[in-house]
Amino acid sequence: MNLEQLLKECADEQEAARKRLFGLIAEAMFSLCCRYVKNRDDAEELVMDGFRKIFGSLGKFRYETDAGFYAWARRIMVNECLMFLRRENAFSVSIEQHTEEVQISETALDKLAAAEIYEAILQLPAGYRTVFNMFELEGYSHKEIATALNISEGTSKSQLNKARNWLRTQLKKNEIHEQRKIQ
Amino acid sequence: MNSVKYNNWKDAVRAHQPGGFDAGAAWQKFQQHNRPAQKKRKWLPWLAAACLCGILLSIAIIKNNNPGTAARKPAGPVPEKNNIAEEQPVQTYMPVGPVNSTTAGEEKIPASNDKAGTKNVQKSEAGKETATPALPVPLIIKPEEPANNTTTVIAKVEPVKEEQPVKPKAVLKVVHINELNPRTDYARENTPVPEKRASPVMPFMKASYAQHGQEEPPPPVQKQQRGVLRSIASLKEK
Numbered sequence: 001m002n003l004e005q006l007l008k009e010c011a012d013e014q015e016a017a018r019k020r021l022f023g024l025i026a027e028a029m030f031s032l033c034c035r036y037v038k039n040r041d042d043a044e045e046l047v048m049d050g051f052r053k054i055f056g057s058l059g060k061f062r063y064e065t066d067a068g069f070y071a072w073a074r075r076i077m078v079n080e081c082l083m084f085l086r087r088e089n090a091f092s093v094s095i096e097q098h099t100e101e102v103q104i105s106e107t108a109l110d111k112l113a114a115a116e117i118y119e120a121i122l123q124l125p126a127g128y129r130t131v132f133n134m135f136e137l138e139g140y141s142h143k144e145i146a147t148a149l150n151i152s153e154g155t156s157k158s159q160l161n162k163a164r165n166w167l168r169t170q171l172k173k174n175e176i177h178e179q180r181k182i183q
Numbered sequence: 184m185n186s187v188k189y190n191n192w193k194d195a196v197r198a199h200q201p202g203g204f205d206a207g208a209a210w211q212k213f214q215q216h217n218r219p220a221q222k223k224r225k226w227l228p229w230l231a232a233a234c235l236c237g238i239l240l241s242i243a244i245i246k247n248n249n250p251g252t253a254a255r256k257p258a259g260p261v262p263e264k265n266n267i268a269e270e271q272p273v274q275t276y277m278p279v280g281p282v283n284s285t286t287a288g289e290e291k292i293p294a295s296n297d298k299a300g301t302k303n304v305q306k307s308e309a310g311k312e313t314a315t316p317a318l319p320v321p322l323i324i325k326p327e328e329p330a331n332n333t334t335t336v337i338a339k340v341e342p343v344k345e346e347q348p349v350k351p352k353a354v355l356k357v358v359h360i361n362e363l364n365p366r367t368d369y370a371r372e373n374t375p376v377p378e379k380r381a382s383p384v385m386p387f388m389k390a391s392y393a394q395h396g397q398e399e400p401p402p403p404v405q406k407q408q409r410g411v412l413r414s415i416a417s418l419k420e421k
Contacts, residue, residue, distance in 0.1 A: 019210055022209075022210050023207075023210070026206050026209060026210075027200050027204050028197075030204045030209075031197075031199060031204075040203060044204070047209065048212065051213060052216075052217060113195075114192065114198070115199060117192055117195075118199045121196070137196060
């Protein structure tokens with residue numbers, strides 16, 4: 001059964017189809033929510049809320065490609081995470097004037113394991129982590145981030161720079177630590 | 184360990200699963216939270232329809248039980264004249280047999296007893312003699328009695344009292360003599376005021392009219408003065 005047929009059955013409120021779709025993408029959604037909220041229990045609750053909205057909105061969703069559906073589902077989950085963070089006042093975004101772009105070496109990151117980068121992202125402060133996740137991993141533009149978080153584009157860019165600096169520092173520390181272990 | 188290789192670190196991080204997530208248990212938890220709501224949603228339209236039917240039915244019952252108005256039609260067959268005079272049989276056409284005008288309401292002789300073709304001349308109530316041609320005996324139809332032999336009560340129709348329009352009370356307005364305005368004075372409400380009042384011709388204008396050969400405009404129309412202003416005007420004239 002392809003994804004389009006599965007989505008149609010889910011829109012018809014077929015229990016078996018919904019269970020299958022849940023099993024298909026729930027873990028990936030859980031991983032996404034963990035990157036935003038860190039706490040696993042909160043992430044699990046957000047996954048439930050997100051799936052409730054996904055199943056409720058499937059009737060309105062127009063399927064085009066599989067990637068389109070996954071992107072749509074991820075957006076719903078991200079919105080749930082952002083609403084949770086706003087409710088909890090978990091992130092404070094400091095307004096900065098300095099907006100020089102800091103680049104992280106893509107090759108350096110490619111060498112690292114996904115788990116290391118994942119753990120490093122979780123160590124970021126909430127504000128940096130949110131902007132970093134939305135820009136680097138979800139593909140939001142600074143304008144979209146500014147609208148979603150109710151901040152300016154300049155603030156979004158500065159938060160991203162700070163996040164990258166922080167990550168670079170952390171990864172260098174880990175690299176040095178690894179080299180010392182080898183030696 | 185993940186054997187799948189990703190093109191870049193972003194795909195790898197997106198696909199990375201931290202572990203500790205049981206999809207089966209999560210689904211059961213999800214169902215527990217959502218099932219009552221789904222069931223309620225399925226029942227809700229039926230419940231709404233039943234409530235609506237109940238409301239409409241109760242309205243209909245209440246209307247039937249209440250004593251009706253003139254506009255409302257009676258529910259069952261109601262005889263036209265009841266309780267006022269004895270029931271008279273309905274005749275399909277003019278009677279040819281002897282008509283007993285003084286015994287109105289009594290049961291008429293059944294059609295089978297009358298002889299067909301008998302000529303009878305009898306004085307009617309008006310005193311006229313009615314000729315009775317030889318025609319078959321009319322069929323007398325007795326009005327049907329109600330099956331239950333219960334007396335039916337005709338609802339008394341009370342004449343609808345016409346609501347008389349409420350006349351506005353006259354409001355006396357105490358106004359100082361100096362504040363009286365010929366347009367808004369209470370005594371002058373019905374006095375027609377000319378829309379355009381020609382201003383009095385000033386002396387210098389008279390000369391200009393004469394020079395240009397134009398006629399002087401007519402003097403302004405004097406309003407009818409009543410009451411206090413009339414006395415003031417008369418004093419001024421003096």
